Amino acid sequence: MRETAGGLPATFWYLWVGTLINRAGGFVVIYLTIYLTTVQGFSPSQSGLVLGLWAAGGAVGTLAGGVAADRIGRRPTLLVAHLGAVALLVSLGFARGFWVIAPLTFLFGVVAESARPAFQALMVDVVPERDRLRAFTLNYWAVNVGFAVAAMLAGLVASADPRLIFLLDAASALAPFLFILLKVREPRRERPAAAPHAPLERAGLGAVLGDRVFLGFVTLNVLIAFVFMQHLSTLPIAMTRDGISAQQYGLVIALNGVLIVGGQLFIPKLIRSYDRSKVLAAASLIIGFGFALTAFADTALFYAVTVLVWTVGEMLNSPSNSTLTAALSPAAMRGRYQGVMSLSWSVAGFAAPVLGGYVQQHLGNEVLWLSCGAIAVVAALGQLWSGPARERRAAALQAM
Numbered sequence: 380m381r382e383t384a385g386g387l388p389a390t391f392w393y394l395w396v397g398t399l400i401n402r403a404g405g406f407v408v409i410y411l412t413i414y415l416t417t418v419q420g421f422s423p424s425q426s427g428l429v430l431g432l433w434a435a436g437g438a439v440g441t442l443a444g445g446v447a448a449d450r451i452g453r454r455p456t457l458l459v460a461h462l463g464a465v466a467l468l469v470s471l472g473f474a475r476g477f478w479v480i481a482p483l484t485f486l487f488g489v490v491a492e493s494a495r496p497a498f499q500a501l502m503v504d505v506v507p508e509r510d511r512l513r514a515f516t517l518n519y520w521a522v523n524v525g526f527a528v529a530a531m532l533a534g535l536v537a538s539a540d541p542r543l544i545f546l547l548d549a550a551s552a553l554a555p556f557l558f559i560l561l562k563v564r565e566p567r568r569e570r571p572a573a574a575p576h577a578p579l580e581r582a583g584l585g586a587v588l589g590d591r592v593f594l595g596f597v598t599l600n601v602l603i604a605f606v607f608m609q610h611l612s613t614l615p616i617a618m619t620r621d622g623i624s625a626q627q628y629g630l631v632i633a634l635n636g637v638l639i640v641g642g643q644l645f646i647p648k649l650i651r652s653y654d655r656s657k658v659l660a661a662a663s664l665i666i667g668f669g670f671a672l673t674a675f676a677d678t679a680l681f682y683a684v685t686v687l688v689w690t691v692g693e694m695l696n697s698p699s700n701s702t703l704t705a706a707l708s709p710a711a712m713r714g715r716y717q718g719v720m721s722l723s724w725s726v727a728g729f730a731a732p733v734l735g736g737y738v739q740q741h742l743g744n745e746v747l748w749l750s751c752g753a754i755a756v757v758a759a760l761g762q763l764w765s766g767p768a769r770e771r772r773a774a775a776l777q778a779m
Contacts, residue, residue: 390505391514393562394498395521397555402525404551406533406544407468409526409632412615412732413625415480418541423616425477427736429484430612434728436488441725444493445718448500453714454565456497461556463490465549472545492725494555496717503705503713504566508777512647515701520643527636534626587715592772593707595765597723600700602758603663604727605735606670606751607693610635610686612732613739613747614673620744623679631683638690646694656766658699660759665692667755674748706773 411433415426440460447456467487474480506514536543587593610632618628650658669689676682700720708716738747 387510387514387517388505390563390566391502393558394502394555395518397558398518399521399525400554401551402522403528404547405525405529406536407471407548408611409530409629410533410537410544410625412612413619413628414537414541414544416616417625419475419477419480421477423736423740427612427732429477429481430732431729432481432485433488434725434730434732436485437492437725437728438488438722440489440492441496441718441721443489443718445496445500445715445721447493448497448714448718449712452565453497453501453504454559454563456714457494457501457559457563458556460490460494460497461552461559464494464552465556467491468545468549468552472542472549488725492721495721495724496714499701499704499717499721500713501563501566503708503717508705511705512651512698512702515705516643516647516698519697519701520640523636523639523643525636527633527640530629530633530636532629534624534629537625587712587719590707592765592768593716593719595761596703596707596769597720599659599758599761599765600720600723601727601730602754602761603666603696604724605730606666606755606758607689608724608727608731609670609735609747609751610689613735613744614682616736616739617673617744618679618682621677621682623682627679631679631686634683634686635690635693638687639694643694646698650695650699654766654770655699655703656762656769658695659703659766660762662692662694662696662699663755663759663762665689666696667692667752667759670755671749671752673751674745703769703773706776707769709776 412426412430415421415429416423421429444456444460464487467483467490471480471483471487474483502514502518503511533544536547614632615625615628618631619625623631666689669685669687669692672688673682673685676685704717704720705713735747738750
């Protein structure tokens with residue numbers, strides 16, 4: 380156990396506990412699609428648009444949060460983001476009607492996702508490079524312990540009073556706010572001297588957007604994230620159409636978190652001797668196979684099997700993706716690099732319900748899920764092709 384969790388700084392553990400509590404109360408991300416269609420009476424297209432607005436807000440938030448994390452600081456960015464999330468979750472709990480819920484959801488996406496790059500940059504700041512794979516794995520484990528708890532409880536909470544999913548989510552968002560306010564200090568960051576032959580050290584978001592190696596990595600992440608995000612948008616609709624209840628959906632999707640809780644801590648030892656790009660390619664193929672298999676699912680048990688398959692791919696993808704993003708980020712620009720990588724999830728989060736919902740409605744579930752498999756194959760090939768250039772860039776940055 381010490382090999383897995385020992386030797387990490389106290390600041391990491393404050394962030395870790397805050398994440399665990401916050402995710403355990405994260406009911407809204409799991410239940411929102413069902414809430415909008417069954418409680419608010421939204422059509423599938425309206426529900427997809429609201430989810431898309433959440434992701435669009437997230438795109439704004441990740442870029443703004445990355446810049447703010449570098450210029451203002453990690454700590455103030457996180458405090459504002461978490462407090463804003465609390466206020467907007469409470470507002471959403473009492474909101475009624477599309478034209479009220481849609482803009483509030485967009486704003487919630489802005490503030491909630493602005494925390495992501497600041498959090499990731501703070502983790503990189505406080506954890507030594509040799510321990511980052513373990514740290515990211517432990518954090519991902521906490522996220523999924525919380526997710527499993529939230530998924531299993533969301534249906535019960537919503538059946539008591541749908542408003543509670545928002546109010547309890549808001550209460551859980553106070554945990555990281557309080558830990559950061561009381562226990563976390565702004566870290567000292569490296570400020571490397573400017574070098575005429577080091578264009579990545581230029582200040583500004585444009586330097587990140589001009590880094591072709593990194594943007595290629597981000598683009599590949601958009602592809603696999605688009606496939607993965609179907610589990611929160613089109614998957615619950617497909618399961619509902621097969622006569623599976625919201626409570627059963629919660630239990631099936633909770634298997635994702637349960638498997639990660641049981642196996643994620645063993646992943647660093649399993650993959651550390653393998654090339655990161657090959658691990659990411661394998662992860663993409665497994666995720667794609669799991670979602671393609673969904674084309675043939677029609678019972679809760681079959682859906683559960685597909686969830687277990689793509690979860691294995693997710694377990695391989697997440698720590699490798701996080702450590703490689705950190706390795707490709709110059710020290711003075713970690714917030715902005717993390718912001719652009721987080722943007723890939725926001726882009727996928729917008730495209731998944733909008734494009735996925737369109738394909739599901741007009742072409743059917745089979746086309747949707749088999750297309751997801753094909754997209755994942757493209758992502759896997761891209762990881763293998765671009766891997767050597769990424770590793771050369773990471774080695775060059777480490778040598779500076």
